[in-house]
Amino acid sequence: MHVMDLLYARAQMGLSLAFHILFAAAGIALPLLMVLSDLKARWTRDPDYTALSVKLAKGTAILFAVGAVSGTVLSFELGLLWPGFMGTWGEVIGLPFALEGTAFFTEAVFLGIYLYGRDRISPGLHLFSGVMVALSGAASAFFVTLVNTFMNDPVGFTLTAGGPVDVDPVAAMFSPGWVHQTSHTLLACYQASAFAMVGIHALVLLRHPGLAFHRKALSVALPLACLSALVQPLVGHQSAEHVARAQPVKLAAAEGLFQTQRGAPLSVGGLPDVETGTMRYALELPRGLSLLAFSDPNAEVKGLDAFPRDEWPPVTKVHLAFQVMVGAGSAMALLALVTLVLRWRRGAWPEGRRMLGAWLVCGPLGAVAMEAGWLVTEWGRQPWILRGVMRTADAVTPVGSLAVPFWTFTLVYLFLGVMVVFLLVRQVAGTVPHARAPHEVAHAH
Template sequence: MNSLLYARAQMGLSLAFHMIFAAAGVALPLIMVIADALWHRTGDRDYLEFSKRMAKGTAILFAVGAVSGTVLSFELGLLWPSFMGTFGEVIGLPFSLEGFAFFTEAIFLGIYLYGRGKLSPRLHLLSGALVALSGALSAFFVILVNACMNDPAGFTMVDGRPANIDPVAAMFSPPWKHETLHGILACYQATAFVMTGIHALVLLRHPSSPLFRKAFAVTLAIAGVTALAQPLVGHYAAVEVGRGQPAKLAAMEAHFETSARAPLLVGGLPDVERGEVDYAIEIPAGLSVFLHADPDAVVTGLDAIPRDEWPPVTATHLSFQVMVGAGSAMALLAVVGAVLAWRRRGIPDQRPFLWAAILASPLGIVAMEAGWLVTELGRQPWIVRGAMRTRDAVTPFPHLAAPFWTFTALYVFLGVVVVYLLVRQLRAAPLGVTGGGAPLGGTGGGGAPRASGGGEADAH
């Protein structure tokens, strides 16, 4: 591989690894705070134990995410010096705010972990809520950088450099709403599905465990809500991409020819040389209806884009299909779970559904990773669309194979360590806490707790 491919591969690998921990850093604090709030409301110590375990998991994943995020920060400067040197002033504001949010999350996570039983219950719960909020804000600001790279605003290019820079306008470039909403929701969805699958696996072996029944109920509720909301958000995002980034939309849909009554393709393998898609299920006028609510609407195809500005069509289209397929499967599971819960007036703990939850547990991560491939591959060949090409931003350093394989080994090591620590945490979990109130869906309540009872953007 040449330097450009090594740089893109290293950035892509780093981002793919980091995103898992970044998503957990956004979502696990929310689960932790919900469990803590239920403990304060019901006095059920199973919720207290669940909250403690989520806090420990948050701390482990936050630490690894901090390491991988620091590596990404260095890689932006080392692998893409022309990009950072040229556009640093444009994207500096959201990056600075992301750093502030990161340190805020770290501070309040420490307060939450070591303040239980030392702070008043309200202040302790507030510190956890601030962890959840700052984690979401950290992701929000990073996604704003990516939005500006996809559809830049807030500056004009003069002699190859940005001028008349408005940092606020650049930070809130046209795609900011749908990208942040779609991306942050994906963090909650991916994490909730993983946690639901883990708790479902334990319930298969210990179906009467009160702790894991309640944990399963909490995470399943979050997974179900996000899985049903994401198709609506995804539709909104696709419509906005079609308006502002027609080349990306055309590559996502493998839509080669500008036409009215454009078909919607399900699956398929694009043949770029022939400008056709093989093996696809075609829905007549579906893309026109999907984007414009009008079967006769014209949809821009790749034929309207200069050939040297086409994204990698096959990779973008297949990534998009994987994302949509995984999202559809999760939404279907959410509907089935809601129906079963309504019929039973309790958690859906039938063995077939538990197995389905286990099998679906990685789908959120699959969809999230595929979605980021879509947004990054679909921007190519630009690192900042219309302003700088990716090939012009890469470092001239010729020996990029060494850092690529070094960081690959680092990520493998970190992944093994994290899995080991999380498995230890899971095996150490009690199956329930006696004398703490009734399981979810049952009767009885338990008293109120006493105050002392506590025990990025990339160039891929």
């Protein structure tokens, strides 16, 4: 196959996943926020929380529809662009795909009940349907992530010249590292969505101080944003420890470690120079990598020199994506910690302009960190589509002219993205007054 067709196939799959993951993440997290709003409405009898749950339900429906479209496209692309992978390994890893479909169907059914049953079924049954939407959405992400875990740690079969035999679908589904990777992914979905929601409402409050609806929306989203931001680094650390043992070449690329060494330093920032095998402009913390990866400051960490050159991932891209993920995650964790300290001292969520401005700036960081983390996972596995078993170049379709579907789907995703932003902006704008009388402004202050 022509090298450009391989690049177009990878680019199309990457574009589809980068688009899908944003809307899928929101579709996973918004139902939880929707249920939390419903619970607060039941506890407080406050109509603003009911209105918030209605708007979150509409947002969930919009994102669910776009996620369904982009997810369907992805399922076709897996078979059409990568027949070498799906044709050979589909029977090994087909179980989580089937379970994900079941979870998706369940989510669709209960979302319909939640959307159209608010005034037609009992409040308890309506709340139950919302809980089922949240659980089935999380289950869908869980099963899809198991497939990616298998691609990074393939087990559950015996490899022969004719392909996999003695297949154990359950062992393949729960390959090593599944706990860390699924936890990391689900937390990223909740964190990205909660931070985005806080950022949106912070923007409205900066422009229109005192709007009660948006203050109450912050009280729903801030706890989830702070909790996920503080737990995520701990889960990410455990995931990195697993990567250090199971995928050392990915860790070496992420850290720009070219030489195997004991007491390996931790590189903060910097730019890898693959030609000379050095890191430029990096701040190195002595023995930091050995300590974080193996809980031993003198532990040996394998560098890129321990692996054949043709099995190196794209070092510069992996390192930069990893630095973006860690940097964004650290900023969010710091903001969450400051917010919780102020909440503890003042007995209320902070609403000052500085804190609202900080949340506005950090609002997109959850999505940035999630996309960067996904790039680390995927780029760090290259040149393998199934690590150590099948190379990406061996799995791609022999059909040429892949530039045509790439640009076609790029335009489709661009159109869908614009429409989704337009619809979501209308949902938020519906709660913002166009103008307020002077006595209302004074009362708000």
